Amino acid sequence: MTALPLVLTVFVACAVEAVEALTIVLAVGLTREWRSTFQGMAAALVVLAAVVGVLGPTITLLPLTALRLVVGALLAIFGLQWLRKAILRASGYKALHDEASAYLREVAAAKAAPASRRRWVGDWYAFTLSFKGVLLEGLEVVFIVITFGANQHNLGAALIGAAMAVVAVAATGIAVRAPLARAPENAMKFSVGIMLTSFGTFWGAQGAGVTWPGNDAALLVLVPVVAVTSLGYAACLRRGRQRGQVPGRPASSLAPAAVPVTDSEEVTGR
Amino acid sequence: MTRALKSFGAFWYDFVIGDDWHVAAIVAAALAVTALLTHVAGVNAWWLLPLCAFAALAWSLYRATARKD
Numbered sequence: 001m002t003a004l005p006l007v008l009t010v011f012v013a014c015a016v017e018a019v020e021a022l023t024i025v026l027a028v029g030l031t032r033e034w035r036s037t038f039q040g041m042a043a044a045l046v047v048l049a050a051v052v053g054v055l056g057p058t059i060t061l062l063p064l065t066a067l068r069l070v071v072g073a074l075l076a077i078f079g080l081q082w083l084r085k086a087i088l089r090a091s092g093y094k095a096l097h098d099e100a101s102a103y104l105r106e107v108a109a110a111k112a113a114p115a116s117r118r119r120w121v122g123d124w125y126a127f128t129l130s131f132k133g134v135l136l137e138g139l140e141v142v143f144i145v146i147t148f149g150a151n152q153h154n155l156g157a158a159l160i161g162a163a164m165a166v167v168a169v170a171a172t173g174i175a176v177r178a179p180l181a182r183a184p185e186n187a188m189k190f191s192v193g194i195m196l197t198s199f200g201t202f203w204g205a206q207g208a209g210v211t212w213p214g215n216d217a218a219l220l221v222l223v224p225v226v227a228v229t230s231l232g233y234a235a236c237l238r239r240g241r242q243r244g245q246v247p248g249r250p251a252s253s254l255a256p257a258a259v260p261v262t263d264s265e266e267v268t269g270r
Numbered sequence: 271m272t273r274a275l276k277s278f279g280a281f282w283y284d285f286v287i288g289d290d291w292h293v294a295a296i297v298a299a300a301l302a303v304t305a306l307l308t309h310v311a312g313v314n315a316w317w318l319l320p321l322c323a324f325a326a327l328a329w330s331l332y333r334a335t336a337r338k339d
Contacts, residue, residue: 073297077293218316223333229324
């Protein structure tokens, strides 16, 4: 397999998380103080780099079969959870993630919090919020970088995809100085879910001992099948929801009225 | 200390397992059955994991939406 699907998958996954991290960093930086915000962001990036630096080479030491079984299972579980949320959002059962309102919430919280200085950090609130935001959004990316990179024995290509996404999102954020509310976030999450599920299924089954028909070429069938099935589920749910709507209520009003499904978005950003 | 451990565990559970543990359980069971079929019965069961993944997703979506209608 070439490095292109690896780079693209990591790029899109990383871009999604970087958009969410950017919202937090911008809200804190513009409301509180840029120096402490950047210190928090830099500290989180150092921790994330250390995790990649330690876990990356370690995980590649595992036997390939065991690596594929464990990593495949984790990726498939991750991917299915991403798909689940993307389908619920696409079908109106869950409100779309709104970067603009997330930004306003962060700004309101940042304005209300009192300032406190600790050692070399001028504003501890700005530092911790920025650190937590970047670290939590980055952990999932680190997982994807390590698992994809290790499985393909190409950690460098995965890191390039991640770095390109961070640079692209950061440059856009600096240019517009506002949260990237118009980024097609759910479509990007849908794509990442499809790729994670496909690769996870492929590697997991390989790790369990199967031989795929056509070997690596099976992915060229598996990815479209996962995509079509997921889009089919979203269409079925959307249709079912429209059939069950209150008479006289237009279908377009379904999405804003979506019932918020309790989930782990605050932790994982999926 | 116990509280910190609990939140640490809760974070990793949420990070790895996510909102619906059934999905993780079905994927793990499917991999185990695939390994058994392949190594014990000699069946090249490449089709089992994708089928179970689609079934797990459908089941999880059904559970999430059934109580919302």
